[in-house]
Amino acid sequence: MLMYTLRRFLHMLPVFFGATLLVYFLVFATGDPIAALSGGKPMSEAVEANLRAQYNLDQPFWVQYGLYLKNLLTLDLGQTFSGQAVNDVVARAMPVTARLAVMALAIEAVFGIIFGVFAGLRKGKLFDSTVLVLSLVVISVPTFVLGFVLQYVVGVELRWTTPTVGSEAGWSDLILPAIVLGLVSLAYVIRLSRTQVAENLSADYVRTATAKGLSRPRVIIVHVLRNSMIPVVTFLGADLGMLMGGAIVTEGVFNVPGIGSVLLDAIKIGETPTVVAVVSVMVLIFVVANLIVDLLYALLDPRIRYA
Amino acid sequence: MRMNRVLQSVAVTSALALTLTACGGGEGGGENEATSGVVTAHNTEPQNGLIPSDTSEVGGGRVVEQIFQGLYSYAADSSLQEELAESVESEDNQTWTIKIKEGHTFSDGSEVTAHSFVDAWNYAADSDNAQKGSYFFEGFAGYSESDENGADELSGLTVVDDYTFTVELQQPESDFPLRLGYSAYMPLPEVAFEDMEAFGQAPVSNGPYVLAEDGWQHETQISLVPNEDYEGPREPANDGILFKIYDSYDSAYNDLLSDNLDVLDEMPPSALENYESDLEGRSVSQPYAGNATMVIPGYNENFQGEAGQLRRQAISMAFDRQQIIDQIFMGTKEVATEFTAPVLNGFSAEIPGNEVLEYNPEKAKELWDQANEISPWPEGEVLLYTSNTDGAGNKEYIEAITNQLRENLGIQAELDAKATFKEMRELANTDALPGISRAGWVGDYPSLYNFLGPLYGTGASSNDGRYSNPDFDAKLDEGLQAASVEEAATIFNEAQEILFEDLPVLPLWYQAKQAGWSTQVDNVELGWDGKVLYHQITKG
Numbered sequence: 001m002l003m004y005t006l007r008r009f010l011h012m013l014p015v016f017f018g019a020t021l022l023v024y025f026l027v028f029a030t031g032d033p034i035a036a037l038s039g040g041k042p043m044s045e046a047v048e049a050n051l052r053a054q055y056n057l058d059q060p061f062w063v064q065y066g067l068y069l070k071n072l073l074t075l076d077l078g079q080t081f082s083g084q085a086v087n088d089v090v091a092r093a094m095p096v097t098a099r100l101a102v103m104a105l106a107i108e109a110v111f112g113i114i115f116g117v118f119a120g121l122r123k124g125k126l127f128d129s130t131v132l133v134l135s136l137v138v139i140s141v142p143t144f145v146l147g148f149v150l151q152y153v154v155g156v157e158l159r160w161t162t163p164t165v166g167s168e169a170g171w172s173d174l175i176l177p178a179i180v181l182g183l184v185s186l187a188y189v190i191r192l193s194r195t196q197v198a199e200n201l202s203a204d205y206v207r208t209a210t211a212k213g214l215s216r217p218r219v220i221i222v223h224v225l226r227n228s229m230i231p232v233v234t235f236l237g238a239d240l241g242m243l244m245g246g247a248i249v250t251e252g253v254f255n256v257p258g259i260g261s262v263l264l265d266a267i268k269i270g271e272t273p274t275v276v277a278v279v280s281v282m283v284l285i286f287v288v289a290n291l292i293v294d295l296l297y298a299l300l301d302p303r304i305r306y307a
Numbered sequence: 308m309r310m311n312r313v314l315q316s317v318a319v320t321s322a323l324a325l326t327l328t329a330c331g332g333g334e335g336g337g338e339n340e341a342t343s344g345v346v347t348a349h350n351t352e353p354q355n356g357l358i359p360s361d362t363s364e365v366g367g368g369r370v371v372e373q374i375f376q377g378l379y380s381y382a383a384d385s386s387l388q389e390e391l392a393e394s395v396e397s398e399d400n401q402t403w404t405i406k407i408k409e410g411h412t413f414s415d416g417s418e419v420t421a422h423s424f425v426d427a428w429n430y431a432a433d434s435d436n437a438q439k440g441s442y443f444f445e446g447f448a449g450y451s452e453s454d455e456n457g458a459d460e461l462s463g464l465t466v467v468d469d470y471t472f473t474v475e476l477q478q479p480e481s482d483f484p485l486r487l488g489y490s491a492y493m494p495l496p497e498v499a500f501e502d503m504e505a506f507g508q509a510p511v512s513n514g515p516y517v518l519a520e521d522g523w524q525h526e527t528q529i530s531l532v533p534n535e536d537y538e539g540p541r542e543p544a545n546d547g548i549l550f551k552i553y554d555s556y557d558s559a560y561n562d563l564l565s566d567n568l569d570v571l572d573e574m575p576p577s578a579l580e581n582y583e584s585d586l587e588g589r590s591v592s593q594p595y596a597g598n599a600t601m602v603i604p605g606y607n608e609n610f611q612g613e614a615g616q617l618r619r620q621a622i623s624m625a626f627d628r629q630q631i632i633d634q635i636f637m638g639t640k641e642v643a644t645e646f647t648a649p650v651l652n653g654f655s656a657e658i659p660g661n662e663v664l665e666y667n668p669e670k671a672k673e674l675w676d677q678a679n680e681i682s683p684w685p686e687g688e689v690l691l692y693t694s695n696t697d698g699a700g701n702k703e704y705i706e707a708i709t710n711q712l713r714e715n716l717g718i719q720a721e722l723d724a725k726a727t728f729k730e731m732r733e734l735a736n737t738d739a740l741p742g743i744s745r746a747g748w749v750g751d752y753p754s755l756y757n758f759l760g761p762l763y764g765t766g767a768s769s770n771d772g773r774y775s776n777p778d779f780d781a782k783l784d785e786g787l788q789a790a791s792v793e794e795a796a797t798i799f800n801e802a803q804e805i806l807f808e809d810l811p812v813l814p815l816w817y818q819a820k821q822a823g824w825s826t827q828v829d830n831v832e833l834g835w836d837g838k839v840l841y842h843q844i845t846k847g
Contacts, residue, residue, distance in 0.1 A: 035732035037354070041363055041751075042442045042761065042768030046434030054437065083356045083504045084525060093526065148557065156564045163561035164553075167527045252554045255562075257527040264554050265352050265526065268697075270729050 001298065008294050012287045019283045020072075024065050024276050032057065033270030037081070055081075055273060068276060077277035081269065086277045089262055094281070096169045097251070097258035101243040103174055104182030109236055112189025116232075117225065119190065120197025128194070135187035143246065147180045147253035164255035177254040181246055185239050192235055196228035203227075230300050237293035241286035343847040344546030346828055348570040348839065349559045352526055352552050356507015357518070359493035360431030360440040365838075368490060370529055370550060373841060374512040375493040376539060378405065378424075379484070385596070385650060385753035385835035387488060388540045391419060393470070395487065400479035400788060406471050412536055413496040415511045421472040423494035425464045430500065431491060433459050440491035442768055443751070448475040479788040481795040482754040489752045515541040515842050516548060526552055541842040544830070548841050566825045569846065572839050574821040576699045579637040582823055590823040594641055595837030596648040596750035597818035598758070601692070601708075602772045604740045605811065609684060617678035619810035622743075623663045625671035626711035632816055635703045639821060643814035645803050647758035648750060650835045653796025660807030664814060668715040675716045684718065691723035691742035695731045701745060735771045746771060746812065753835050754792075755799040759783060763811055774811035 034051050037043070052058040055078075056067055071078055077086035119128040138146070154176060155163030165173045200206060201224060209219045244259070251260035259278055266274035353367030362371045372380075378392035393406040411419040430436055432444035444450055448463030463475035476483065486492065494513070499506040509518060516531035523529050529550040533543040551568060553559040556575035562568035564585060574582050582590055603610050603619055610618055628642045641649070643664060644656040678684075692709055696702045702722065709720040723741060725731045734740050748769070750757050760783055761767050765775040782802035789795035820837035828846045833839060 032733050033729055035729045035736055037363075037439065041439075043439060044434060044441060044445070044768075047437050047439070047441050050434060050437035081354055082352075082525075083507050089525065151558065151561055155567075156561050159565060162567045163565055164558050164567065167524060167551075253558055255551075255553050255555070255558050257524075257552075261526050261554050269354055270727060 004298055005295060008291055012291060015287055016280075016283055020069075020276065020280050021065065023279045023283075024068065025061070027270075027272050027275050028061055028064070033081075033272055037269070055079075057272070068273075072277075072280065077280075078273040080266070080274050081271050086274055089274065090259065090278065090281055093257060093259040093262045096256060097244060097247050097260060099169070099171065100174050100178055100181060100247055100250070100256060100258060101240060103171070103178035104185070104243050105236060105240055107178055108182040108186040108189050108239070112186045113193050113229070113232065116190040116193030117197050117228075120194040120201070120228075121220070123194075123198045123201075131190060131194070135190050138183050138187040143180065143184060143249045144253055146183060147177075147250055150176060150180055151253060165257075167257065169256055169258070174256070177250050177256055180253070181243060181250040184246075185235075185242070189232060189235065193228060193232050196231060197224055200224045200228050230297075233300075234293055234297050237296060238290055241289035244282050244285050345549050346545045346547070346569045346841065346844050346846050347549045347551055347567075348841060349556075349563075349568060349572060350529065350550035350552055353529075355439065356504060357510045357523070358438070358499075358503060358507045359490045359495070360427065360438040360443070361507070362490060363439040366552075369838065369841075370518075370531070371490045371493070372514075372838070373516045373531055373548065374510060374514040374518055374534075375490065376411070376419075376513045376515070376537065377488060377490070377493040378407070379488040380539075380541060381488045381753060381835055382540075383832055383834050383840060385652060387484065390539045390541075391494070392487070395484045397483070400481050400483065401476050403474045403476070403483055404467075404471065405474065409470055411513060411538065413511050413513045414517045414534065414536070415496060415498060417496050417498070419494055419496075419513055420469045421466045422469075423496060424492075425466050425472050426497075426500065427493065427495035428464060429460050430495070430503075432461050435459070436503070443486070443489065443491040445768070446476050446478070446480060448477050450477070478784070480756075481787055481789045482752075482756050482792055485754045485792070486752045491751075513537070515539065515543050519547070528552060541840075543842045544845050545842075546846075560823075563823055563825060566827060569825045569828045570822065570831060570839055570841075570844065571824070572820065572822040572833075572837075574823065579639060579821070582821065586823045589826070590821065591831070591833060592639060592819055592821045593833050593837070594649055594817050594819045595833065596650050596753060596835055597747065597837065598643055598646070598648055599640075599745075599747040599815045599818065600643075600646075600812040601815060602735075602740070602744045602746045602812045603742075603810070604738070604744070604771070605773045605775070606738055607740075607742065609688070612682070614678040614681040616809070617674045617681070618684075619813070620663050621671045621674035621678065621716060622712065623671075623810060623813045624665065624667040624674070625715040626708045627666040628664070628816060629666075631704055631707050635700055635707060639819050640816040641819060643816050645800075646763075646806055646812070646814055647755050647799075647803075648817055651750070651753050651755055651758075653755050653793065653799065655800050658800055658803050658807065660804050663807060663810065671715055672717070675718070688719070690718055690720040692720065692745070693723040693725060693731055693734060693740055693742065694745035695726070695728040696724045697727055705745065738773065740771070744771065747818070749818075750836065755796055756783070756786060759799060759802060759806075763806060772811045774809070776805060776809055779805045779809075 034048055034057060056064050080086055080089060115131055119131045122128050151163050154160050161176055165177060206219060206223055209223050247258060248260035248263055251258045252264055263278045350369055351366035353370060354364050355361045355367055357367060357371055359371050359375055362368050376390045378390060379387045380390050382388045391407045391411060393408050395403060395405050397403040407421060413419060428444060431438045432441055432450055434441060447461045449461040452462065465473045467473060496511050498511055508523060515534060515537045517534045519530040519532045522531065531548045533547060556573060557577060559568060559571050560575050560578050563571045632638060632640045644661050645658045647654060692705050694701045694705050705722045709722055712718060712720040735744060748758055748762060761769045763770060763774050763779060764783055765780050779802055782798060786795045786798035789798055820833055822833060822839060824831045828844050830843050830845050831839060832843065
């Protein structure tokens with residue numbers, strides 16, 4: 001297990017550096033942010049040159065990337081154009097997004113497994129077909145459309161909640177955005193657990209258990225569910241990383257002051273340091289979440305460790 | 308045993324989740340938005356610290372204008388209203404003596420003196436400080452004396468006594484006082500110069516409002532409270548302004564519909580068609596000092612000489628401005644009749660030569676063919692129209708124009724799309740525009756000159772097309788030396804006649820601003836620049 005953990009950990013490094021290099025290159029290649037900084041109003045060359053120097057934009061690409069990596073390793077993410085430390089920005093926005101992602105995860109886990117298991121147990125029946133069709137609809141509608149529709153119906157028409165999240169972004173404010181954020185994965189969890197349950201119901205060991213004279217609830221809970229949940233738990237773990245990324249759209253729609261909003265703002269004005277810093281943090285979370293999932297999986301299924 | 312492992316994994320996942328959440332436990336806070344009398348208004352996150360001379364975009368500009376008091380401010384009709392100015396006088400339009408009112412203070416108790424202005428202006432002009440508004444001091448004597456562009460101290464600024472200072476300009480400027488309401492000319496307290504970066508996050512100021520304690524919560528809100536010590540024409544009629552920061556106009560619009568936001572000063576494109584019926588008398592659409600143009604660079608060989616001139620006229624007449632406004636912008640703009648904006652004093656819609664702005668496809672085709680006889684359009688060359696496509700409606704209107712050019716002139720014309728504004732600016736700044744380019748101007752101060760000098764003067768800072776005509780420059784100089792603002796306006800309009808002959812850019816339309824408000828507030832009015840006059844809004 002130790003060797004496996006170490007090996008998996010080493011896999012993280014190229015992924016992390018590769019991803020940040022790619023992002024840095026893309027942001028770098030989309031043009032000079034200083035050119036747009038004054039919104040088309042003139043700027044004297046001396047002022048422009050000074051601004052460029054301030055953000056190392058006058059250096060060649062590799063020097064910039066090197067400086068950025070150096071700062072990253074000393075946990076200094078640089079400064080935004082408005083003069084705040086990117087560390088502070090991330091520290092302020094990250095908890096909000098984490099709260100949102102965890103809520104979305106909880107919603108998709110609870111409802112996804114419940115609906116999925118019941119659908120699996122009643123495979124081919126009306127409930128199953130309805131759930132399947134509905135989940136297909138959810139998967140095929142883009143998140144921002146879903147977000148705007150729910151925002152309008154629940155916030156403007158019904159007035160059950162405010163259309164956007166207030167500055168505090170507390171747990172109760174985040175319910176609607178969390179539902180929107182979790183909805184697509186919810187559909188996947190339903191489909192995944194349904195298939196697993198339906199498959200395991202006809203497995204040999206379930207027949208054996210039934211033949212031994214165990215009661216149906218016992219067979220289902222102890223034998224079917226236990227085995228069906230392994231891939232579902234794996235999916236949920238990996239999804240935590242995905243949710244961080246998906247939060248960009250949802251946060252934009254519901255005006256949640258999280259990391260997605262920060263990233264959107266930074267992209268809009270071409271604020272290279274913030275974009276790269278935030279994306280690096282997201283990549284890191286994604287990579288760590290995946291590492292944990294892989295380790296869990298290996299824990300659950302020993303065969304993986306030797307593969 | 309097996310079950311335990313599943314439980315284990317669930318436990319680990321939830322533990323991870325809890326740890327992530329726990330990081331943010333104590334976050335939150337902020338004023339209660341429902342506090343009666345505090346107006347909530349839409350804003351975007353300021354791109355810079357709240358330093359007047361470093362704020363060049365609207366997100367920060369809205370706030371800076373509320374929290375600082377300069378020499379003048381602009382009334383809704385663009386006329387100057389006195390704030391700190393006792394008098395601004397000159398005998399030759401070149402050396403100006405400025406007297407300020409005594410006994411005004413910043414929110415830290417320090418007095419506003421002549422030094423507060425002179426130090427702030429010197430700081431803004433010095434290129435070492437990289438202030439985005441430094442170009443507002445280009446015309447001051449001493450600006451270009453050392454340090455490439457922007458001396459450490461402007462030789463043109465002299466403190467006479469605590470309440471008097473003089474400004475010497477490089478050349479006469481008859482409309483100089485009109486400039487002084489702009490935020491780049493606001494005074495700064497002494498404490499600002501100790502640590503400008505920290506100051507930008509929590510400025511000490513002297514406007515009708517001041518920033519509340521911890522008022523700027525980045526990406527979330529900016530809270531302003533009335534300044535008890537303020538004396539001036541913009542006395543707040545409400546208990547404060549809470550700027551809520553949004554990423555998307557659509558969500559702000561939904562907040563407005565449900566009274567969760569009081570003032571929204573820009574409608575999302577999706578709401579343009581029905582905002583008036585949605586809001587039932589709680590909206591306004593009003594032209595402001597801004598226009599849209601298309602630049603035809605002087606360095607493009609196809610548009611030089613006599614053939615070039617004919618081509619410019621042909622293009623101008625080959626598309627229907629009104630039709631594009633109606634179909635793409637839902638009628639929310641106004642067809643341009645000259646190069647400035649109708650809200651300015653001295654504006655005239657009757658400038659000789661402006662018939663080139665009228666839609667006339669037959670004449671256009673005729674002119675284009677004439678141009679080809681003099682010097683043929685290169686075989687197979689496509690006329691490119693460069694624009695960023697990240698702004699609402701840009702792509703749609705340019706495709707409509709290029710369609711009409713193709714149809715009416717029989718040429719190949721296409722949108723040359725750039726994903727971001729900065730990419731387009733880079734092309735313009737490096738003289739690399741391949742054809743036509745989208746452009747526009749929003750006035751910094753309400754003067755015709757501000758729409759002409761910086762854009763079409765030889766070597767001027769925003770002259771993207773590199774236009775140069777000595778006759779035009781001479782007219783501008785003449786206008787700047789005029790004895791009065793009215794006389795200057797007449798001369799500037801004569802200068803526009805030259806522009807109509809040369810067509811360095813083709814005027815398209817004047818911009819209008821749409822704003823809406825909630826059922827909770829009254830007295831919402833827009834200024835000459837399309838900005839909401841926040842101080843006069845009443846609530847509750």
